[in-house]
Amino acid sequence: MTRPMVKRVAVLFGGISAEREVSLASGRQVIAALESVGYAVQPIDVGTDLGAVIAQLTPPPDAVFNALHGRFGEDGTIQGVLDYMGIPYTHSGVRASAMAMDKSVAKATFAAAGLPLARHRIVPREDLADTDPLPRPYVLKPVNEGSSVGVFIIRDGDNRRADIARDWHFGDMVMAEEYIAGRELTVAVLDGRALAVTEILSDGFYDYVAKYAEGGSRHDIPARIAPAITARAKDVAVAAHHALGCRGASRADFRYDDETDRLVLLEVNTQPGLTATSLLPEQAAYCGMDFPALCIWMVEHAACRV
Structure with missing residues (x-):
């Protein structure tokens, strides 16, 4: 059976993660590209009101182009909403996205x-303030962020570790990874x-x-x-x-x-x-x-x- 051509596409972009600006840029390019080849495109700038997003997806489009980045956009959250609504969407599903x-x-x-x-370990933020989690040099990064948000390289002679731990705002846990x-x-x-x-x-x-x-x-x-x-x-x-x-x-x-x-x-x-x-x-x-x-x-x- 030949797959029918998609006609109406909603593009989700923006979002509420630390990568909002990147997602806005991705979304604008996607919208222009899809419009240029004849799709009926519905841009949806996703904000904090999930109900408003769902309302804009009702009645449902033929497909959603997910141009969101970061938390709530690529961690399985919006994927679960779209699965629940029965709307086909681009990229990976809930399980792969969350993992x-x-x-x-x-x-x-x-x-x-x-x-x-690379050698790595997850450490509580308070432990990071007290001691190096790995031999230097090593990398510190959030467990659930992308685009190098919140990433630090700690080398010999670097005394920022305690300050990083104090100012850390990416959750209670920190990933330490061997620097390659x-x-x-x-x-x-x-x-x-x-x-x-x-x-x-x-x-x-x-x-x-x-x-x-x-x-x-x-x-x-x-x-x-x-x-x-x-x-x-x-x-x-x-x-x-x-x-x-x-x-x-x-x-x-x-x-x-x-x-x-x-x-x-x-x-x-x-x-x-x-x-x-x-x-x-x-x-x-x-x-x-x-x-x-x-x-x-x-x-x-x-x-x-x-």
Whole structure:
């Protein structure tokens, strides 16, 4: 049976997480792309009133393009609402979204699948104030945030640890992770297939500004690494995608140390950014799929994940 062409698409963007501005940028690009190819698009700027969002989705559109990022948008929350309403939506479902967003659960899943990880542990915020959770250098990051929000690198001689613990506002727990020297690599996965390996080059730490500000980073695609490392990164990205149960698009982030030939999976993003500087659309274009075609593919593969 031929799948009917989607006509009406609601685009959810904005949201109430720390990544609202990124989501607004993603949403604007998606809306323009979908309108350019003839969809009837209903933009929905998601705020704190969930009832208002549900009202705007009544009567239901043919599909929802989920362009939300961060908590409540990619952690399974809005996915559950859409499943309840029976509205097909883009990207992963409740289970995969919730698992990927919780770094401790995601890492346990990756470890069970035998994927390469950095040493890490979850510590209470009050314990962080008293002692180093890992040998230096190490990275501190929220358990449930993305886009490098709230990420710190603690090196020898750094005396910020107690201040970070005092000012921490990302929950009661903190993830500490071994710092891996070397290159920043990323692999987008679409429909279970790895697209490419990109090396991200920035002046210093690849933080929120470097990710989203124009000129904040440079992308080498394909990454200038050995073919064996390219193949290994692609294989791990696909394995991580399947281990979490992702659907549609995901993006796996890595560190690779040339000196030790060590490739480490950092995390998987189930709602990759779709801004002008984002990596998924760049890799899709490298493989011959322009931005409107990428958005069409996502809409036409939208589904409920109950």
